[in-house]
Amino acid sequence: MHPTHHRSRGTVAALVLGLSAILASGPAGAEELTGTLKKIKDSGAITIGYRDSSVPFSYLDGDQKPVGYAYEICRKIADGVKANLKMDKLEVKLNPVTSATRIPLIANGTIDLECGSTTNNADRQKQAAFTNTHFLTATRYVSKKDKKLDKIEDLKGRTVVSTSGTTNIRQINEANTERKLGLTILPAKDHAEAFLMVETGRADAFVMDDVLLASLMAGSKTPDAYAISTEALSKPEPYGIMLRKDDAPFKAVVDAATAKLYESPEGKALYEKWFTQPIPPRGINLKLPMSEAMQKQFAHPSDSADPAAY
Template sequence: MAAGRVALGLSVWFAAQAGVSTAMAAPAKADAVVALPKVNGDLTGTLKKIRDTGIITLGYREAAIPFSYVNDKGKPVGYTMDLCYAVVDAVKTALNLPNLRVREMSITPQNRIPLVKNGTVDLDCAPNTITPERAEQVGFSNPYYVSEVRLLVNKKDNIQGLEDLKGQNLVASAGSTGERLARMQAEKIGYRVIPARDHGESMVTLETGRAKAFALDDVLLAGFRANARDPESFVIVGAPLETELNALMLPRDDLQFKRFVDTTLAHVYSSGDIRRIQRKWFQQPIPPRNVNLNLEPSKEVVEIWRKGSHVTE
């Protein structure tokens, strides 16, 4: 993993949050557990809407294994769903809303930003990449993961990277960073980019041979490979097209709600709960096919947890 670029990205991100979020990059006692958030003063923005309506709306993906996907019982589950439900539990306590209703809404890479911007979705519980362009329209929590955009290909095609795709089709989910990065080199190399509705459709396009490569975050690609009809037929290849910080997406300029979400994440990180969640979704069998991804957290991911574990009032 491109550790230097990630370290710079982390430093820039947390420095930019100073005075905006309660989460800070400064060292703290190793045994200090951050308390769950409280709301001081009048409610505004998203938290006020949640209190007034008694409803919080969470966005999820149908096939972003292991972060956010639908299991065999039709229930949205995953690593980021667990993080979002930690926020839900904190809201119930802080706002004294034991009967808070949770509305779960299936959304896609194309419509997530409009739905968060217009207030339809309060918190998008999916592997969202923090980018400057998106930050002009929506807000982000402190990051919870680091990933790399790479390619999933069929072994028999002997593809090692983008340069081997001349004259071929590459599939990427419309609105994803995979699509954006793939298009940047499509004309130069001479491949075609097929935009799919979502990640599940992208995988079907690859499996049926309509595309020779699928561009997406490496962790998500590992999930699709593990759950493919013939996992051994596929391999993740190529130098990283980009190293990304992943975060929960929320309304822009809603500082009260951002502080609330970041402090909840800081509690999850500092209490050690994040290790349990990591093991649950990355290091043991998960539905729907009881596949174990066997992915240890990278040092960059552990650093994200460390930096996001500290808060000041």
């Protein structure tokens, strides 16, 4: 029996050797990078798209430098990419984006990650991919308290504003048609301009993600003069960092980096920093503790576009 026994052991050893040779060739094989990972490795840089007034996600501080919750998440993703590609240094380039330009700039390769307040939905997934959700919001509206507006019906016949290129302007247009509200709907180039229209009386209400409305209100001259509607125009909507579509290797690295962050105590600390504490440049506090849905999302990160999943 012995000789055969040894022979079979020899075969196993050969198999193990063969297998370790294959595994060892892994990194060499991994040089065959494609898509975004190849672009980053070859250029030595990753480009982050940031927003200028999506407080507290991605906006400019007093020194006109990008800061924010989503912006910090993107910096963490960049660290993850750098480690994955075993690069000694990785240059992080910054490129401003708006609601209207963010998807085209991802699609054409100008930016690699879009860090902001972008809703992950089925429609957008046809044009871009999203990593794990970093926030849940719903569409509501802000108005001056003395107008006593709270429900969607209260807007009948009024002038409302929303930011162009957003899901929100589409939702208010749909509600206007379905509910025969007779609204005048004005598009604004960004959130700051839209809020200013409510402030100056050019619009009765600004339809947007409730969290962005809360930040604009908190940062205004008279926060107590405004109210956010209790009725929402949408179910909970997930925000995700956007990346290019059909680039599975890059998405796997990005997903691993965001999941690791959200599942760790650092993820919760990052949330608290931007939503429950004073933030730059003026020390406003959004006072939005983590919801139960958000706690669940961080415990089990998901990139689902389906509001029912949260």
